Amino acid sequence: MAMGDIAFNLLIFFVILARAQDDSHLQWTPAKASNLENAGHSMVSVVVDNENKLYLNGQEIGVAQLASAIEDQLGDAPAGERTVLLKVHHEAIAQRFEPVIEAVSEAGGDLVHIVDDVKKK
Amino acid sequence: MALRRNCRLLIEPPASATGDIAFNLIVFFLVCASVQPDSGRKQTIPKAEQTEQKDQQTDTISVELTRQAVFLDGDPVTPSDFGPRIKAKLDARSNPAEKVVVVKSKPDTPYNHWIAVTSQIEDAGGIVTLQLEEEQTVTVP
Numbered sequence: 001m002a003m004g005d006i007a008f009n010l011l012i013f014f015v016i017l018a019r020a021q022d023d024s025h026l027q028w029t030p031a032k033a034s035n036l037e038n039a040g041h042s043m044v045s046v047v048v049d050n051e052n053k054l055y056l057n058g059q060e061i062g063v064a065q066l067a068s069a070i071e072d073q074l075g076d077a078p079a080g081e082r083t084v085l086l087k088v089h090h091e092a093i094a095q096r097f098e099p100v101i102e103a104v105s106e107a108g109g110d111l112v113h114i115v116d117d118v119k120k121k
Numbered sequence: 122m123a124l125r126r127n128c129r130l131l132i133e134p135p136a137s138a139t140g141d142i143a144f145n146l147i148v149f150f151l152v153c154a155s156v157q158p159d160s161g162r163k164q165t166i167p168k169a170e171q172t173e174q175k176d177q178q179t180d181t182i183s184v185e186l187t188r189q190a191v192f193l194d195g196d197p198v199t200p201s202d203f204g205p206r207i208k209a210k211l212d213a214r215s216n217p218a219e220k221v222v223v224v225k226s227k228p229d230t231p232y233n234h235w236i237a238v239t240s241q242i243e244d245a246g247g248i249v250t251l252q253l254e255e256e257q258t259v260t261v262p
Binding site: 002005008009012015016031032033034035036037038039048085086088089090091092093094095097098099101102104105110111112113114115117 | 141144145148152159160161162163164165166167186226227228229230231232233235236237240244251253
């Protein structure tokens with residue numbers, strides 16, 4: 001009985017640990033928009049947090065290195081599997097987020113803006 | 122030899138296991154909460170290319186964003202009017218190449234304003250293209 005519990009807990013522990021792209025510790029508030037769709041699975045997530053810092057898969061990075069780092073992450077993934085999730089704090093300014101969008105485009109990523117549904121309260 | 126039949130149908134789990142059960146439940150719901158799928162807006166931005174600024178001969182639709190205002194082809198537009206006006210402009214164009222909308226933002230434009238406007242352009246059938254200004258350092262001898 002206890003052996004099963006231990007095995008189960010170890011399994012969950014390693015599953016959580018394997019999620020290398022985890023960015024749940026970052027603080028940001030999504031903007032609101034309409035006509036949203038499911039973002040699906042993605043290998044890459046880029047976050048501009050509430051302190052205007054830039055993160056790639058949870059690791060802080062400079063905007064100058066972003067395009068090449070995204071290219072490395074995406075590798076030779078075919079079209080349709082090159083989704084890049086962009087999570088920008090709603091008050092971030094264009095000077096900060098536009099070069100990020102440009103870098104994703106340069107790396108050949110399929111950009112998905114993660115936002116909240118405008119209808120949701 | 123007569124065998125005693127066990128008639129106890131309800132067996133309570135041992136009290137010592139409740140801690141384990143509670144822990145497993147916590148972990149289960151934690152994992153469920155952390156893998157909630159994200160929802161968002163797909164956006165196709167054409168690959169960046171450097172172009173010299175020149176007089177715009179073609180009648181490309183341009184949208185300029187400031188911190189709070191929107192300008193459509195140079196005219197100030199209220200946020201409620203922007204959707205219908207951009208749709209009317211785009212509907213008048215049949216060629217997909219003419220549906221490109223150049224979006225130029227002031228450096229202090231907030232993301233929530235930007236995403237609201239670009240969403241309306243895409244919903245109206247436009248193709249968003251960003252116009253970024255490049256910083257150049259000129260050394261004077």
